[in-house]
Amino acid sequence: MPNLTRRTLLAGSAAAAVCARGGARAAANTAPSGRQVPGVYRYQIGEFELTALYDGIWYRPIDGAFIRNAPFADVERALAEAFMPADKLATPFTTLVVNTGKKLVLLDTGTGGQIAPTAGTLAANLAAAGIAPQDVDLIVISHFHPDHINGIKDKDNSVVFANAEIMVPGPEWAFWMDDANLNAASGPLKLTFRNLRRIFSDIAGQVTQFTPGAEVAPGVLTLPAAGHTPGHTVFAIHSGDQSLMVLGDTAQHPAIFARHPDWQAAFDIDGIAAVATRKRLFDRAAADRMLVTGYHFPFPACGHIVRTAQGYEHVPTEWQPTL
Ligand SMILES: [Zn+2]
Secondary structure (H helix, E strand, O other): OOOOOHHHHHHHHHHHHHHHHHHHHHHHHOOOOOOOOOOEEEEEEOOEEEEEEEEEEEEEEOOOOOEOOOOHHHHHHHHHHOOOOOOEEEEEEEEEEEEOOOOEEEEOOOOOOOOOOOEOOHHHHHHHOOOOHHHOOEEEOOOOOHHHHHHHEOOOOOEOOOOOEEEEEHHHHHHHOOHHHHHHOOHHHHHHHHHHHHHHHHHHHHEEEEOOOOEEEOOEEEEEOOOOOOOOEEEEEEEOOEEEEEOOOOOOOHHHHOOOOOOOEOOOOOHHHHHHHHHHHHHHHHHOOOEEEOOOOOOOOEEEEEEOOOOEEEEEOOOOOOO
8 A cells, every 4th residue: 555644544534435425324324233243153174063152251360470480571561462451361262062963062161151241142152053052962071160161050050051961071070079179279279169069069960071082972082181170171073084173271362372382370270281281282283284273262263373483373264254
């Protein structure tokens, strides 16, 4: 755009105003909606149809304790470079429905509207996608943090997906259901223990544990990815000659944790293992040029991971108008 000065821009907008005069009445009569459009994105892996459903975003307050092994000044610089607020981590939530043709599988269940006023849009987006909660056959959980399991129930503690079998990682169940671990936990971690007991205690009979590494439905493979939590699990979706890695919380917002893969966040139960898992999976995704999705990546949360001199970068997928 040569010679684009403020003067030419102003001249341009004057011309545009003249051009728009014919349509001015229609524009003036259209009131702003004041509402966001649905957060739904569909794509295919082989024969499988995938639906990414946006559950909103939480701006998580953070301070000097957030990254265990980096000065807060470095974190603040990373936030500024990512155009995030100085003291908050942008934490979007995206769940994924996989229609294998035989089963409708939901991977993680969102916040249930119980985390932040700006999150909890899963139910509306599920409806916008034309999926009824009772049509979900199987829920597979990556780990037991509230933003992944709270959507199993509504605010009144009623089950949302009435016909769904629920599968959870065995090591996750073993860690969080251990009363000794609950008693040893402090502060916010204790709340996490209490919350997941609220979710699971009266439906324990409907919950099946799997060993990470198992195939939980044809084409839906689980892979051990401990660190963030002791039983944190990721998923590999395979159909035909295509595949997708569902990274869960291997990294939260990629602008922070892909660019700084060595950072150990306060919410990683084993920070050293979390970093090792992140690098192992990111190296594989980058080397194999795999399509990946991350639960806390910007919506629609799918794309690729590339290696950079300092770490990694997430390259978002292009929005496709057709499947
Ligand atoms: Zn999470």
